[in-house]
Amino acid sequence: MTSQDPTMMDIIGTILSRLVNVALFLVIGLLSLVAFMGRTDLHTAVCGLLAVVCGIIGTILVRLLFRGIANVGGLTRRSED
Secondary structure, three states: OOOOOOOHHHHHHHHHHHHHHHHHHHHHHHHHHHHHHHHOOOOHHHHHHHHHHHHHHHHHHHHHHHHHHHHHHOOOOOOOO
16 A cells, blocks of 8 residues: 655656746747747737737647657556556
């Protein structure tokens, strides 16, 4: 019988995962903001909102891509019976 309490490595992994999500959002959001500001004549606020939406969607898609690559490579945890 195993304990369901998270270990220190689980907690550190969760924190790092959230930090990676924030970093991905910032990078994708800033790149899309620069692209929108340079290539369109939209108002600054509209460009900012579009950049936030692109950052959120891009972060989700990149995380799904990483998870899919991990599943194909067999790097995910498998439930122990």
